[in-house]
Every structure is written in structure tokens, then in C-alpha cells.
Amino acid sequence: MLLAVNKNYRLLFTATAISNLGDGISALAFPWLATLITRDPMLIALVAAATRLPWFLFAIPAGVITDRGNRQWLMVQADILRLLLTLGVVALILSGPALPLPDSDGQAFTLILGLCAAAFLLGSAEVIRDNAAQTALPSIVNKEHLEVANGQMWSIEQIMGQFVGPPLAGLLIAYAVPLPFAVDAVTFAIAAWCVWLIAIPARTAVKLPNGFWQQMREGMTWIYAHKLILRLAIMLGVLNMLHMITLTVLVLFSQEILGLGAAGFGILMAAEAVGGVLGGLLAPRIIAHIGAGASLKIALAIMPFYYLLIALTSNAYVVAIALFIGMLAALLWNVVTVSLRQREIPDELLGRVNSINRYFGWGTMPVGALIGGGLVAMFVPELGRETALRIPFLVSAVGGFCLLIYGIFKLDLR
Numbered sequence: 001m002l003l004a005v006n007k008n009y010r011l012l013f014t015a016t017a018i019s020n021l022g023d024g025i026s027a028l029a030f031p032w033l034a035t036l037i038t039r040d041p042m043l044i045a046l047v048a049a050a051t052r053l054p055w056f057l058f059a060i061p062a063g064v065i066t067d068r069g070n071r072q073w074l075m076v077q078a079d080i081l082r083l084l085l086t087l088g089v090v091a092l093i094l095s096g097p098a099l100p101l102p103d104s105d106g107q108a109f110t111l112i113l114g115l116c117a118a119a120f121l122l123g124s125a126e127v128i129r130d131n132a133a134q135t136a137l138p139s140i141v142n143k144e145h146l147e148v149a150n151g152q153m154w155s156i157e158q159i160m161g162q163f164v165g166p167p168l169a170g171l172l173i174a175y176a177v178p179l180p181f182a183v184d185a186v187t188f189a190i191a192a193w194c195v196w197l198i199a200i201p202a203r204t205a206v207k208l209p210n211g212f213w214q215q216m217r218e219g220m221t222w223i224y225a226h227k228l229i230l231r232l233a234i235m236l237g238v239l240n241m242l243h244m245i246t247l248t249v250l251v252l253f254s255q256e257i258l259g260l261g262a263a264g265f266g267i268l269m270a271a272e273a274v275g276g277v278l279g280g281l282l283a284p285r286i287i288a289h290i291g292a293g294a295s296l297k298i299a300l301a302i303m304p305f306y307y308l309l310i311a312l313t314s315n316a317y318v319v320a321i322a323l324f325i326g327m328l329a330a331l332l333w334n335v336v337t338v339s340l341r342q343r344e345i346p347d348e349l350l351g352r353v354n355s356i357n358r359y360f361g362w363g364t365m366p367v368g369a370l371i372g373g374g375l376v377a378m379f380v381p382e383l384g385r386e387t388a389l390r391i392p393f394l395v396s397a398v399g400g401f402c403l404l405i406y407g408i409f410k411l412d413l414r
Contacts, residue, residue: 008140008198009149013156015194016133019079020157022187024165024273026086028266029173029180030119031251033093036100036177037115038108041252045373048248050116052369054123055362062127063355064215067348071132071139072200078129079192082122086185089118093178131358135350138342139200146339147284155280155331162273162327170266219352222345229344229357231410232337236361238403239303239333242396244368246307249376253389258316271320272327279331292336293411299336300407302329304400311393371395 034047066074092114093099101108141149172180223230254260254268287295306326310319345353372392379388 006140008200011194011198012133012137012140013152015075015079015191015198016153017156017160018187018194019129019191020161021165021168022082022086022184022191024161024163024269025169025172025180025184025187026122027161028166028169028262028269029184030115032169032173032262032265033099033177034112034115035251035255037111038101039252040108041249041373041376042370043109043112043373044252045248045369046112047115047119048244048369048373049366051119051123052244052362052365053120054127055358056364056366058124058127059131059355059359059363060216060219060352061355062131062358063219063352065128066131066135066351066355067215071136071351072195072198074132075129075136075195076192078125078132079188079195081125082129083185083188083192085118085122085125086181086188089115089181090178090185092118093181099177127358131351131355134338134342135354136200138347138350140198143343146342147287147335150335150338150342151280151284153280155277157276157280159273159277162276163270164273166269166273167263167266170261170263173262216352219349219356222349223353223356226344228412229341229353232340233357233360235403235407236333236337236357237364238399239330240361241364241368241371242303242307242399242403243330244365245372245375245392245396246310248369248372249389249392252376253310253393254316254319257314257386257389258319260316264316268316268320268323272323275324275327276331279328280335282328283332283335286332287336292340295332295336296411297404297407299329299333300400300404302326304397304404307393307397307400311390311397 030047030051031044034044038044092111096111097107101111137149137153138146168183169180172183223233251265254265258264258268260268283295286298290298302325306322306329309322313319313322341354341357342350375391375395376388379391383391
């Protein structure tokens with residue numbers, strides 16, 4: 001219903017869909033490219049960490065930029081920059097040696113560094129783009145429709161980013177290694193064009209405190225005074241760190257334990273996306289039926305079990321089911337918390353407070369990536385490669401159980 005009556009929302013929805021198709025393609029293509037260059041888990045973890053490091057470095061300043069600037073134009077500029085950077089990855093592949101490289105090839109480290117640089121710059125543009133997009137949504141959709149709109153947005157992100165993008169990337173990279181990155185560049189161009197067509201209502205002029213740092217402190221003061229928003233942001237940081245501990249090694253786990261190729265790995269990620277789609281569509285109904293607080297606790301209760309299930313199996317179908325369940329829980333968490341922030345935070349502070357939430361929530365991800373790679377590298381000599389690849393999933397399961405206990409006693413959301 002929402003899509004049928006709101007042209008601006010349809011354009012933002014379309015831009016989100018196309019942009020996330022590109023993100024889904026790169027989500028498989030980047031780690032798979034890294035495994036063609038090296039089998040070292042720490043070097044592969046460096047690529048994952050470089051992608052998420054900008055959230056730690058730039059998330060809070062990005063909020064000030066979002067509140068000071070034109071959110072629509074920021075999205076357009078970010079997508080254009082990502083278009084150019086992705087074309088740079090294509091050039092890097094075409095100018096390098098034939099892949100895959102032998103294990104002893106001395107060029108591997110240099111190529112990984114180039115890949116890390118590209119991933120870091122792409123992640124930096126993503127910080128601005130995602131923060132601007134999330135803070136622009138309340139200007140396009142009425143507040144009473146936020147749960148529905150966020151559910152639809154999260155669902156289309158999962159459909160395109162994990163259901164369509166990774167399998168497509170698997171087919172493309174099997175045909176030619178540079179091809180998924182070229183398609184990725186096209187998606188960013190289309191997304192920028194769709195955002196440019198949106199007629200976002202003019203924002204009421206708000207006089208911000210003078211000075212960049214003073215404006216940043218104003219956002220920090222607000223979130224510190226609202227303990228629930230701050231607590232949820234810190235919990236999101238722990239959840240995302242645990243997720244990255246496992247996601248970093250999932251590509252090696254899929255290749256070496258599950259015996260999957262690029263196309264099979266893409267299908268595995270598509271199974272996860274089905275859970276995300278279902279979670280995004282069902283979350284508004286679940287929240288309306290049992291309440292926001294109970295919904296968050298159910299999400300927390302599910303998450304550690306899917307890590308444990310993966311740690312204990314060598315069956316690709318079981319892993320697919322576990323990923324499906326885990327993503328369903330993650331989407332339930334996201335719809336509750338994002339809608340709460342959009343409803344509670346004043347528009348003139350939304351960019352800054354939202355960016356602080358992203359700093360906590362996403363800034364821990366590069367740490368998780370390095371922990372995941374480090375755990376494998378550390379335990380290989382003592383336990384062997386296969387057992388070492390299972391350790392990150394066990395660690396995340398334990399962390400998830402601890403977070404569940406904390407949430408039961410500390411989350412008071414009605």
C-alpha cells in the first residue's frame with residue numbers, strides 16, 4: 001500500500017534495491033577475490049576489516065555532515081564515488097597477475113593491500129550514504145508508517161543484497177573475475193540516478209551550534225541522556241562484532257569444510273537472505289502482537305543457537321537453515337530498534353545521534369573481523385585447520401548467550 005501512494009518512497013525503495021544488489025555482489029566477490037589471492041586467514045580478515053573500519057573512524061563525523069548538508073545530494077555523491085572506486089577494482093584485477101595465485105607468490109601481500117585500500121574507500125562512502133538514507137526516510141514517510149517502511153526496506157535489502165546478489169556474483173566470478181565488480185559499478189550509477197529524482201520536502205531551517213565539534217557533542221549529549229537508545233547501540237556493537245567474527249571465516253568454512261564453490265557459496269548466502277526477507281515482512285506484525293521489548297528478547301534468544309549449529313555441522317543444508325534463522329532474528333531486532341530511533345530522535349539531531357548508534361553498532365565490526373581471522377590462525381597449529389575454522393562460531397555462540405542474559409535483565413522496552 002505504501003509503495004502505491006508515495007512516489008518519493010518508491011524512488012528511495014528502488015535506489016535501495018539496486019544499491020543493495022551491488023552490495024550483495026561485492027559481499028561475495030570481495031572475499032572470494034581475496035581467497036584467489038591468498039589462503040592466509042589473517043590477510044583475508046584484513047580485507048573484511050578494511051571494509052568496516054570507516055564505521056569506526058567516520059561514523060560520528062558523518063552524522064554532523066548529514067545534519068548540516070543536503071541528505072539527498074550526499075547519497076548521490078556517495079553512490080557516484082562508489083561507482084568510480086569499483087571501476088578501480090576492475091582495473092586492479094585486469095592489471096594484475098592471473099588468478100588464483102600460487103601459495104608462495106610474493107605479489108599476494110601487495111594485491112591484498114590494494115584490495116584493502118579499495119574496500120576502505122568504498123566503506124567510507126557507504127558510511128555517508130547509509131546514514132543519509134536512514135535519516136531521510138522520516139522526511140518521506142509518515143511516522144505511523146515507519147515500521148512498515150523499515151520492514152519493506154530491510155526486506156528488499158535482504159532480497160537484493162543476499163538473495164539475488166551473491167548467487168549472481170558466484171555465476172559472474174566463475175565466468176570472469178572482474179565481471180561482478182563491473183556489474184556492481186552499474187548498480188551504483190542507477191541508484192544515484194534514482195535518488196537524484198526524489199523530491200524530498202525541504203527541511204525546516206534549524207540553527208545548529210557553531211562549530212563542527214560542538215555540533216558533534218550535542219548529539220553525544222542527547223544519546224547519553226537517553227539510556228535505552230545508548231544501551232541498544234552498545235548491544236548492537238556486540239552483536240555485529242560476533243557476526244563479523246564468523247562472517248570473516250565463513251568463506252573459508254564454506255570452501256574447506258562444506259566443499260562449496262563460488263556459486264554454491266552464493267546460494268548459501270541466499271538462504272540467509274530468505275530469513276531476512278521473512279523477518280522484515282513479519283517483524284511489524286510480531287511487534288504489534290507481542291510488543292517491542294518481547295520481540296528484542298526473542299531475537300536475542302535465537303542468535304547464539306545459530307552460531308552453535310554451524311559450529312557443530314559439516315552439512316551445507318544445516319548451515320543454510322542456521323543462517324536463515326539467524327537472519328530472521330537479526331531483522332526483527334533491526335526493525336524494532338531503527339523504528340524506535342527514527343520516532344524518538346528529533347529531526348535536527350537524527351543524523352548525529354544515528355551516526356553515534358552506527359559508531360557503536362558498526363565500529364566494532366573491523367575488530368570482529370580481525371578476531372575471526374586471528375582465532376583461526378592461532379588454533380591451526382594445535383587443533384588443525386578444520387577445528388580452527390569452527391572456533392569462531394563457538395566463540396560467537398558463547399558471546400550471544402552472555403548478551404541474551406544481559407538483555408533479559410536490562411532491556412525495558414514497552
